[in-house]
Amino acid sequence: MFLFFVGLVIFFVGFIASKTEGPFSKLRTPLRLVGLFIIGIGILTSGVRQIDSGNVGVLRLFGQVQKDNVLYEGLHLVNPLLDVEEMSIQQLNYTMSKVHNEGQKDGDDAVPMISKDGLTVVLDITILYRLDPQHAPDVFQRFRFSYEDTYVRPTMRAHIRTSASYYSATELYSNKRGDFEEGITKLLVEDFKKNGFILDKVLIRNISLPPTVTESIERKIAAIQDAERQDYVLEKVKKEAEMKRQEAQGVADAQKILASGLSDKVLQYEQIKVQKELVNSPNAKIILMNGKTPVILDTKEK
Numbered sequence: 001m002f003l004f005f006v007g008l009v010i011f012f013v014g015f016i017a018s019k020t021e022g023p024f025s026k027l028r029t030p031l032r033l034v035g036l037f038i039i040g041i042g043i044l045t046s047g048v049r050q051i052d053s054g055n056v057g058v059l060r061l062f063g064q065v066q067k068d069n070v071l072y073e074g075l076h077l078v079n080p081l082l083d084v085e086e087m088s089i090q091q092l093n094y095t096m097s098k099v100h101n102e103g104q105k106d107g108d109d110a111v112p113m114i115s116k117d118g119l120t121v122v123l124d125i126t127i128l129y130r131l132d133p134q135h136a137p138d139v140f141q142r143f144r145f146s147y148e149d150t151y152v153r154p155t156m157r158a159h160i161r162t163s164a165s166y167y168s169a170t171e172l173y174s175n176k177r178g179d180f181e182e183g184i185t186k187l188l189v190e191d192f193k194k195n196g197f198i199l200d201k202v203l204i205r206n207i208s209l210p211p212t213v214t215e216s217i218e219r220k221i222a223a224i225q226d227a228e229r230q231d232y233v234l235e236k237v238k239k240e241a242e243m244k245r246q247e248a249q250g251v252a253d254a255q256k257i258l259a260s261g262l263s264d265k266v267l268q269y270e271q272i273k274v275q276k277e278l279v280n281s282p283n284a285k286i287i288l289m290n291g292k293t294p295v296i297l298d299t300k301e302k
Contacts, residue, residue, distance in 0.1 A: 048075060048076070050074070050075050050076075051073045051086060055086040056070050056089055057085065057086055058085045058087060059071065061079070065140060067138065067141075072133070085140060087139070087145070088131065091129070092128070092129055092130060094127050096125055096156070097109060097124040098206075111157055119169040119209065121164060121169055123208075127156060127188065127201065127202050128201040128203070129152070129192060129197050129200060130198050151195060155192075163180055166183070173209055180204070
């Protein structure tokens with residue numbers, strides 16, 4: 001609209017020049033033509049709006065939000081009287097942490113909460129979320145650009161404290177941490193959806209307990225791990241003993257089978273085979289038989 005008003009001023013100056021006498025009056029026609037030209041350019045350009053990538057445009061007519069139309073990235077022809085407010089639909093993060101200058105707020109901004117057993121637990125958390133493009137006009141009308149402070153932050157803290165009340169401090173620190181995160185995610189997804197936002201991820205960064213509780217939990221966890229280690233060692237010893245027993249049983253069974261198969265005829269047959277090999281040996285020259293056990297004399301020259 002800037003060019004429109006500039007052209008209007010120039011046209012008005014040309015009109016004033018036409019009412020005066022002197023050299024300035026000769027410029028009345030060029031000034032009015034230039035003014036009309038600039039007014040035309042201003043009207044044309046004021047009806048073109050460019051929306052940058054990652055943004056959407058919310059339209060306002062004399063301050064009233066137009067909820068039935070959202071402009072997406074690119075060039076658009078719109079009513080020159082409309083104002084366009086760009087809002088980001090890229091993924092954003094909101095962090096509340098006890099580490100200074102790590103989150104959106106300066107100083108310690110961790111979330112203190114009361115567990116089921118009445119202990120104070122402190123939580124560091126980050127959420128990843130984005131604006132739902134279709135609900136951008138509603139969000140702008142309700143929060144304008146301050147939705148982090150007026151909606152996101154208080155909603156996070158409220159649902160975190162609600163979820164924590166279902167778990168003891170020990171459960172939050174150990175085996176129920178995943179369930180706790182899942183509970184927060186479910187509550188925030190539903191709330192964000194109703195208010196024009198999309199929740200992508202909940203990241204629990206740290207859970208801090210009172211020092212005495214932390215020490216007690218760590219001792220308990222260490223005792224459990226030690227018991228599991230002893231169970232593993234005992235089971236390993238049992239398996240090794242069972243393997244040795246089975247090996248011994250196998251040897252005994254093999255000897256039993258061998259002994260049961262060694263009859264007199266089998267032994268006599270094996271004896272004949274050995275004698276035959278000795279006869280054919282180049283080192284065996286004389287074999288003396290006494291009817292029971294052969295006597296072999298090695299007559300090989302020394």
